[in-house]
Amino acid sequence: MKRIFSSFWRNKSRWLIYSALILITILNLLPIALTVIVSFKSYEDVIRTPPVLFPCDTPTQSFDLSSCRWSLEGYERVLVPKPSSTSPLGFDLTGPMVTVYGGNTLLYATISSIIVVLLAATSGYAFSRYRFRGHKALLTAIIAITGVPLLTNLLALYQMGITMRTLGLPYDDRFFIIIVYIGFFLPLSVWIAKGFFDAIPRDLEDAALIDGCSPLEALFYIIIPLTRPAMIAIFMLTFVSVWNEFLAGYLLISKNSNKPLMFGFYDFLGQNLINLQGVAAVSLVIALPVIILFLFFRRSFFTAMVEGSVKG
């Protein structure tokens, strides 16, 4: 045993590490890869028993690459393309995922992320640069809030929505859910922003303040540009969290036309339990935008994750 370990260290048998990592990565991506395969199968191949991994078998051979029966049936079921002369692609996507839910989620995620970044920057600045009465208590309260799950607040928020509707107060599903999302993802962002602002030396803004710049100008022209990676991280983290959030959007929004993408997915899942290729396609269509965002901004995600969790 000892010898194995010492040779492992001294000879730096990298291949062992590499092969372990490659194995872990493959295992890790397996569920996604299998979903991709199922999404490109036709219904006849999905419901075969015993199940086959690739729809590539012929009566004589178990695997023949030339006779694979890949199909876009699942994607058609989700996106419902209809021929159209006006669109540049030659067809319009008319599925509710695209025309209703996708737009809603994009709206909610974008607006709430922008507001979260703004509020996290301003309050993070206040917490980082000023000492006022209740400074520490308020910071601790904000972090304590971070841990209270949305689930336990949903009962009250649900009643709040009902009360506002029955009392005839100016109420809009979309406005309400955006406020809820902001309130839910803001505390962590305040902590992340404060952490980054603390790391910026005060000398920079002091010089600007002496030159007659106001504290707000210092925040927007000096601090925020310097911590742009952190701001992007907060935006991305909130955007992905709102995009992936299911329960609040499902329960708090009353009008079907205002419901988000994840409700669309759940609804579709309920209606297509047998059309697994369609559900696989819709889950990939929904997941693809955030996966692409993640691939482009992975560094931001990593900083936000580490900052946010070690602090809270």
Added chain:
Amino acid sequence: MKGWADFVSKLHAMKKQNWFRNSLPFWLILPTVTILLVVQVYPAFYTVWLSMQERGPEGWEFIGLKNFERLFNLGQFGESIGLTIVFLVGHILLTMVGGFFTAFLLNQKIHFSGFFITLLFIPWVLSQIIVGFMFRLLVAPDYGVFSGILINPSLFPPNGLSVLTAVPPRPWFSDFPFPPSAAMILLILASTWRALPFATLLILSAMQMIPAEVIESSRIDGANGWQIIRHITVPLVLPTLVVAIFNTILNGVNGVGLVLSLTDGGPGTATQIISYLLYSIGWSRIQFGRAAALALLVAVVNWILIMGTLGITKVEERDSQS
């Protein structure tokens, strides 16, 4: 009115610039605090109030602590706590061991580590209900890719195994749901799959903080690989490990979406963990008072965990300062 005039003249007397500067932090924080009061603080108090109410014919009626009493008398409540414990222990053990192992591999001086990290992290950006469906797809009765292997009687005696419908095994200790049912194991695997990137990243960042000299000098002193892990890496990573455990528990306790799309609490009540029970009491049975009582219990547990995390990170900061 005189008081108001006084106040206004006093305001004017203040140097405008100075006044603005002094109250600036207040204005900067005000919007944040307002939103948090509406979305987080008010609901917390409302939940406390709601937990002592019952929906009667003429609106809410005060019934004291009866909701808690009924909750404790509900057979599913005790069962659900047992299931939650089994779920959390399995989930945390797998996540921490897997996370530590992966972080350890990534922390070696290897090429392409950025490439591996990127690929390993994709599950983390997927939504819970989508992850639930992806894992359901693997074992869906008859059609799942693994169903063909799992229903083979010679591998899984006596009759093969259909994960989503299998009857839970007989518990070893009276009512405690151990060994877990096949569906529970699948739930643990799915939730570990999604939580693993997060744990790995936290542990990796802690490992990278360990100064290279410490490891180098202990190696010169003759420590072998195992001793270095046992006596240097693990103790130095431990505080982060605890933070990661708390975070994992929080996410694990509160994940309803995964259960909803993976097993829907079933078969029977085999995967009805506490968050799913809360959801089903509240929105399937529409018993808001009782759900609020349960929500309160869950929130208290969460709150204790958060305070624990805060305490530990504070200890860590103090250590690094001294």
